[in-house]
Amino acid sequence: MKILLYFEGLSVIGKSGIGRALAHQKRALSSVGIQYTLDPSSEDYDILHVNTYGPNSARMVAKAKRLGKKIIYHAHSTEEDFRNSFVGSNKLAPIVKKWLVHLYSQADCLITPTPYSRELLKSYGLTQPIAAISNGIDLQRYYPNKEKEAAFREYFSLPEEQKVIISVGLFFERKGIIDFVEIARQMPEYTFIWFGDVPMYSIPRNIRKIVKHDHPKNVIFPGYIEGEVIEGGYSAADLFFFPSYEETEGIVVLEALASRQKVLLRDIPVYSGWMKDGCNCYMGRSNQEFITLIKQMTSEQLPDVTEAGFKTAQGKSIMEIGRELKSVYQDMLDEPV
Structure with a gap:
């Protein structure tokens, strides 16, 4: 099993919670012996695990589909947590929601940090499996x-x-x-x-x-x-x-x-x-x-x-998160194409 962890704009948002989530994912996968790559040009992987929402992320998803790869979208963001943030965020929020739904709907499975955010995603009409897995903590x-x-x-x-x-x-x-x-x-x-x-x-x-x-x-x-x-x-x-x-x-x-x-x-x-x-x-x-x-x-x-x-x-340690991610990955690979 090999995972391509994709993160767009690390230099811009790497200091945010999403940036720390990527660092935790890398450690979590290593802790349970799962091989991963960060190289977006790689085609030698089994599952694309996407963390970000820009145009390059959309292109990575399209490429993975052409290659017949399984796709996980990590739904760190929702319309609700986009509001009251950047300049113009409230006006843009409905558009952001449509874009997120478009991206998330391309995935075979979604991961989101909490049961609360899972219910938000379900309310958007998303129907694929959604796993609630904490971003974890380096104790x-x-x-x-x-x-x-x-x-x-x-x-x-x-x-x-x-x-x-x-x-x-x-x-x-x-x-x-x-x-x-x-x-x-x-x-x-x-x-x-x-x-x-x-x-x-x-x-x-x-x-x-x-x-x-x-x-x-x-x-x-x-x-x-x-x-x-x-x-x-x-x-x-x-x-x-x-x-x-x-x-x-x-x-x-x-x-x-x-x-x-x-x-x-x-x-x-x-x-x-x-x-x-x-x-x-x-x-x-x-x-x-x-x-x-x-x-x-x-x-x-x-x-x-x-x-x-x-x-x-x-209960949300890096190793525990690694075990939970491994279980989701394995379930995806066990599904018939």
């Missing part, structure tokens, strides 16, 4: 580490007693960045750090304004940072706060869980079945609820559910 990378935690505090010049709230994501309205800043404005005694980046020209003016200058002094936008600073931040912070309005999974949530960090989420449908309020995280629905929960969680007024959160992350 060991996010284990608490004193040296990484020290690097995080040193990078931001944070005294030990300073309470720190972190989030990770692109500068999209749907990620909850407006609420994040407004909550920080009402909690000046905390430092709020939002890791992530996106070209400023690509986002609406109100979001650019927030990121560039219209935020209180206790909010930091350090941009895209990888390595020990952000990995240390996941465990060194007092809370991971992710107020996103729409996700197909949220790899950053898994990263926080693997770090044994306290996690505060917006109560949205994507978490149904794997994240539960008061069991492995806490959830809120409004800014006032979030403010109350932040105070309670950082002052130990609520039960600590981080160990249950860690166990949730364990």
